[in-house]
Amino acid sequence: MPDTFTLLIDPLPYDAVVDDQALQATFREVDAAEPALRVGELSTQRGDGIFETLAVVDGHAQELRPHLARLQNSARICDLPAPHLGQWEAAAARAAAALPDTGEQALKLVLSRGVEHGPAPTAWLHAFPAADQTRARTEGLRVVTLDRGFDLGTPDRAPWLLLGAKTLSYAVNMAAIREAHRRGADDALFVTSDGYVMEGPTSSVILRHGDVFSTPAPSGAILRGTTQVSLFEHLAEIGETTEVRDIPVSELETADAAWLVSSIRMAAPVRGIDGRELPVDPRTAAFNAYLLSPRD
Amino acid sequence: MPDTFTLLIDPLPYDAVVDDQALQATFREVDAAEPALRVGELSTQRGDGIFETLAVVDGHAQELRPHLARLQNSARICDLPAPHLGQWEAAAARAAAALPDTGEQALKLVLSRGVEHGPAPTAWLHAFPAADQTRARTEGLRVVTLDRGFDLGTPDRAPWLLLGAKTLSYAVNMAAIREAHRRGADDALFVTSDGYVMEGPTSSVILRHGDVFSTPAPSGAILRGTTQVSLFEHLAEIGETTEVRDIPVSELETADAAWLVSSIRMAAPVRGIDGRELPVDPRTAAFNAYLLSPRD
Missing domain, CATH: 3.30.470.10 (Aminotransferase class 4, branched-chain amino acid transferase, N-terminal domain)
Structure with a gap:
């Protein structure tokens, strides 16, 4: 075949x-x-x-x-x-x-x-x-935060910037990943110029503080991540607490765990953010088992 | 042929x-x-x-x-x-x-x-x-200013945004032109979020105040316009005064004339900016005669 x-x-x-x-x-x-x-x-x-x-x-x-x-x-x-x-x-x-x-x-x-x-x-x-995603899903990724150049309010002020659309104009997303590699990391995490967490160039971000999972609120600036939404539905079903809200960059420093989630790589645990080490959350394997099960 | x-x-x-x-x-x-x-x-x-x-x-x-x-x-x-x-x-x-x-x-x-x-x-x-550019070159264009979403310092802070490169990721430029049409204008003029004049989605902008021609300084945010550079060289040769510098948006309100210049449309006089009417500068025909002459 x-x-x-x-x-x-x-x-x-x-x-x-x-x-x-x-x-x-x-x-x-x-x-x-x-x-x-x-x-x-x-x-x-x-x-x-x-x-x-x-x-x-x-x-x-x-x-x-x-x-x-x-x-x-x-x-x-x-x-x-x-x-x-x-x-x-x-x-x-x-x-x-x-x-x-x-x-x-x-x-x-x-x-x-x-x-x-x-x-x-x-x-x-x-x-x-x-491509084989085993390593990203098990060993995880080191990420660096990169300024996306605009503040959280920009997309509402300037819809012609198409910030909520998944357009083919992805050169910046690819350049951000190259910049992350230059800095010795595996991937980037975009933040707004006024200090809010956004998303990866090809992924959504999920944080865990204690027992609470959070992700940045989808706005004009942040693409609604299909994998993130699916995983949050699953988390809610198994009784976990999830929050969708604006997340200041300072919360990256206090997160107990983090993931970049996307349609092909699924849940990749974040091992480091700007040099700060994070443990791979043992729940990651179960997340990927869920994400790899048939979903509609 | x-x-x-x-x-x-x-x-x-x-x-x-x-x-x-x-x-x-x-x-x-x-x-x-x-x-x-x-x-x-x-x-x-x-x-x-x-x-x-x-x-x-x-x-x-x-x-x-x-x-x-x-x-x-x-x-x-x-x-x-x-x-x-x-x-x-x-x-x-x-x-x-x-x-x-x-x-x-x-x-x-x-x-x-x-x-x-x-x-x-x-x-x-x-x-x-x-396409036939006669109308743009003679009757001119009405433009509206649109926020490009970042401030003048962003490109230096965030080179991964590729703001000085002419990439194929032009969806935003095309969306800005559609937004201009929606507002009853012919084209857009990008400005920074901190109030500086930038460029059109597919053109450079030139202003005239009295006898002085000015264009925004090329920076990481503003593409160096080949047609603008060529026209400024020509203006200098014929004894006109040109300035390349940061231009606050307020200077759009005091300009005596303006042009969007680009490789195919050449010099298109700006007839209106955000509804304020501007005369078509009689020098425009000579500018286009120069731009249409063989140049290397």
Whole structure:
């Protein structure tokens, strides 16, 4: 069974009523090793589009609907046509069926503004084997805090900064990870210029102080993390206390444990923040067992 | 003669010594209407790459070397391999030779971090007819100021925000233009959160107070505008006074004239800023005559 799968998608209007045959006719499977996109693509010219990355674990697309809900929200913020949920669900189902039914894959959904001066947006889906995450999940990560450059109120004042959308313009996120590596760390943790904890470049952050788990309140500045939300639901179910609120940077110094959580890496314990050592919380293995179980 | 031209480029190390035959072998001409890029391209997945756009006027690539110098600078900021200048010059020469020798084309140079987990960056060049700019150059533009979200000192504090690089992560720039349209204006003018004039999403800004022309000092936050630099050199040659300095937003209210200048639109007079009307400076036609003349 091939471990990559790529599907070009001709996006339907969000409210189109189509039967399965017509739906399948909007898909075209291509070889990821072959060229599939034109140089006029606005995704590539200007990072002008949105995306989601989700895990396919043992053939199951994890939390497809929450990811599609976030794709819808990103489309709204970016003035892109609302995605047709049934079309994306059918595309993800094709990917899941085509992929191996054991192991972990990353499934990337992309909605681009299309080819410059083109009549319509373009879309595709691309699945490939996830890198082995064992070390991050067990030994953990050392992180450094990096200033994201704006204060907590900026996104409300300036929605054109698209801070709540998961756009393809991720060069800064990648640069932050390179800066973390330069400083001898594994990953970055963004903080606002007025001293609040935000998120990692590709992850949400969760802190534990005593028995209380907390994460920064999703705002215009902080992406609502699907993995964080799922894990907090699980924590609530097993009787743990969770809090979603603004978190000053000073609380990083008093945290008893911390995690960066994301769709592919799942729960990675934070071993150090700006040089301060933290223990790996023994609950981490159970968190990952939950996150790797089939979730919708 | 075709009015589009696309060349895929296999990037050479910046210091490679190659003869012309070997250089030409790194190019592959493709049809812009056909797929040329893979879905794993980091340019399209994460806007992770850099670009330049320059004009080809009557077959002459305008200010190729200043654009390539800026590409080099962007590469340095983004930890991308330094571009091989001779290779890019040869590629631009191929484009100029293939394009009509009258009229205006846009020539886009792209250097991407490459395909994910791929061994090397990818690059291409793409030329296409420039839209008719007559109206912007003669009747001018109405602009609105938009907060760019950070203060003037941020780029020095946080170089990982890549604020001095021309990256492919341009979704915010495009969103700012859409916001300007929503407000009934033609374009945006970014200002810092601490009240300094910056630049347009795809242009530099020039103000005139009396006989003095000014533009915001290029800093980590403001891209050094090739067209602005060229026009200021021209103004100095013809005896005008120019200033490059930090410009508080309050000076927008006292400007006698203003322009947004960029490589394709050239000098577009600003007719209004946040609703305040400005006259079109009669020097504008001469500015555009200069900018449309062959420049290196």
